[in-house]
Amino acid sequence: MSNLLKEEEKDITVSNLIDTSxxxxxxxxxxxxxxxxxxxxxxxxxxxxxxxxxxxxxxLFVTSRSITKYQQLIDEEYKDIVRGLDNNSQLGxxxxxxxxxxxxxxxxxxxxxxxxxxxxxxxxxxxxxNFFKFMLEDNISILNxxxxxxxxxxxxxxxxxxxxxAQYVYDIMIMLLDKNKEMQREIFGLxxxxxxxxxxxxxxxxDFKYDRQLKKLINNLLDTPYYxxxxxxxxxxxxxxxxxxxxxxxxxxxxxxMSASAKDSVKFANKYHKARAIVSRTNKDNLRTDDMDKLxxxxxxxxxxxxxxxxxxxxSCIREGFEFTINNNIxxxxxxxxxxxxxxxxxxxxxxxxxxxxxxxxxxLNGIINSKDKNKKPTYAQxxxxxxxxxxxxxxxxxxxxxxxxxxxKKDNESLYKRIDKKDNDSFIxxxxxxxxxxxxxxxEQKNEIISHAHxxxxxxxxxxxLTFNYLTNIIxxxxxxxxxxxxxINGKRPRAIEFI
Numbered sequence: 001m002s003n004l005l006k007e008e009e010k011d012i013t014v015s016n017l018i019d020t021s022x023x024x025x026x027x028x029x030x031x032x033x034x035x036x037x038x039x040x041x042x043x044x045x046x047x048x049x050x051x052x053x054x055x056x057x058x059x060l061f062v063t064s065r066s067i068t069k070y071q072q073l074i075d076e077e078y079k080d081i082v083r084g085l086d087n088n089s090q091l092g093x094x095x096x097x098x099x100x101x102x103x104x105x106x107x108x109x110x111x112x113x114x115x116x117x118x119x120x121x122x123x124x125x126x127x128x129x130n131f132f133k134f135m136l137e138d139n140i141s142i143l144n145x146x147x148x149x150x151x152x153x154x155x156x157x158x159x160x161x162x163x164x165x166a167q168y169v170y171d172i173m174i175m176l177l178d179k180n181k182e183m184q185r186e187i188f189g190l191x192x193x194x195x196x197x198x199x200x201x202x203x204x205x206x207d208f209k210y211d212r213q214l215k216k217l218i219n220n221l222l223d224t225p226y227y228x229x230x231x232x233x234x235x236x237x238x239x240x241x242x243x244x245x246x247x248x249x250x251x252x253x254x255x256x257x258m259s260a261s262a263k264d265s266v267k268f269a270n271k272y273h274k275a276r277a278i279v280s281r282t283n284k285d286n287l288r289t290d291d292m293d294k295l296x297x298x299x300x301x302x303x304x305x306x307x308x309x310x311x312x313x314x315x316s317c318i319r320e321g322f323e324f325t326i327n328n329n330i331x332x333x334x335x336x337x338x339x340x341x342x343x344x345x346x347x348x349x350x351x352x353x354x355x356x357x358x359x360x361x362x363x364x365l366n367g368i369i370n371s372k373d374k375n376k377k378p379t380y381a382q383x384x385x386x387x388x389x390x391x392x393x394x395x396x397x398x399x400x401x402x403x404x405x406x407x408x409x410k411k412d413n414e415s416l417y418k419r420i421d422k423k424d425n426d427s428f429i430x431x432x433x434x435x436x437x438x439x440x441x442x443x444x445e446q447k448n449e450i451i452s453h454a455h456x457x458x459x460x461x462x463x464x465x466x467l468t469f470n471y472l473t474n475i476i477x478x479x480x481x482x483x484x485x486x487x488x489x490i491n492g493k494r495p496r497a498i499e500f501i
Contacts, residue, residue: 014222018042025196027218030202054148143190151198155204158379203344231347231356235404239419256333260337275309299322303323331355332355357404
């Protein structure tokens with residue numbers, strides 16, 4: 001492929017690919033595409049401009065994270081066409097009353113009555129799912145007044161089980177569209193606006209196959225998901241946190257790391273050189289700091305990591321919240337998850353190609369699956385991902401990686417996929433040299449101590465069977481250390497002993 005053609009491909013956006021004649025007002029019109037493909041621009045500017053007699057207050061853009069909303073509102077590309085909507089007087093965003101009055105006005109001409117000039121110049125209004133729930137609970141009939149609702153990061157309503165507000169919005173959207181829920185609509189006083197278009201956008205639809213109700217309501221506007229970014233060198237499965245240190249130590253370039261918990265994010269940030277953590281502003285353990293505020297503001301403003309930061313660590317709060325432009329020297333993505341949706345979303349934080357993707361076995365999901373707490377119930381999709389992940393670990397099967405085939409540069413190349421669970425024999429041999437050379441080993445306590453240390457290094461028995469001292473002896477012999485087997489007289493007895501020399 002010529003360089004000219006590659007440059008032309010880079011300029012293609014979803015606005016060039018979507019045929020608006022395919023829009024179905026009875027369904028969720030879905031756009032599956034990666035970051036940097038122009039989804040937001042198409043939804044905020046291209047599509048509204050193509051609709052007739054539409055007022056700005058009739059267009060609502062819903063996103064999953066406050067930080068996403070903030071970053072869009074200060075983005076040079078969008079700040080003049082979208083207005084943040086809120087009801088917080090402390091932040092100076094208590095513009096909901098004006099918006100509501102304008103929206104409920106019956107005329108459909110372009111001038112929004114009850115709105116000041118600044119508001120009327122905007123093409124769309126942006127809210128989080130949390131605030132959209134507030135709007136619906138305040139007056140659910142408001143849905144009858146919209147002409148275009150864009151549900152960004154659509155997957156979050158399915159995957160973010162902790163976000164009850166997003167799930168509430170999802171239920172209302174399904175009720176609005178599903179023909180089998182006519183009775184529920186009557187109870188709520190809902191009647192879908194005949195000109196209302198609902199758009200869903202995400203970089204993944206992996207979870208849709210697990211939701212029969214949703215699947216029949218999806219109208220894909222793209223025949224093939226469109227991604228600009230690719231993984232170009234390796235996708236590696238880190239089967240245990242034991243191998244994480246080695247991965248980070250050997251990695252070149254900057255790294256984005258999505259950890260499973262806020263506490264772990266802070267722990268890793270304190271552990272690694274030039275690493276920083278960002279946790280949610282509402283973190284219940286009060287782990288949020290002023291330095292995190294400053295770092296977050298810097299990233300939102302400049303869309304890059306500061307020079308003094310090589311590793312950014314966070315939870316799902318940064319899964320959709322940040323955007324990094326190319327030429328950031330970001331080469332590695334580490335994700336502690338077994339959910340392809342979360343992984344693909346996090347990869348998309350960087351708008352360029354990623355050299356290496358590392359998937360770290362999720363202790364958090366493992367805890368949910370095996371929890372005795374009846375209140376901790378994983379979704380069907382989570383269970384599926386968990387068992388697929390375990391199958392991958394136990395059976396050396398790479399079928400789980402089919403979720404990522406459309407974002408790899410070399411498709412159908414199995415050498416791209418690797419497992420990082422090589423036994424740390426080198427460290428074990430160093431341990432033996434430092435502690436057990438020329439020492440008679442004959443007691444169970446001595447052998448158990450050596451076995452325990454081997455376990456701590458991630459060494460497992462043959463075919464993952466129980467680790468034995470004889471198995472470890474073979475590893476030691478194969479490293480070039482000699483072994484002397486003897487029966488010395490000790491306290492009047494002659495036990496079987498072994499000596500590494």
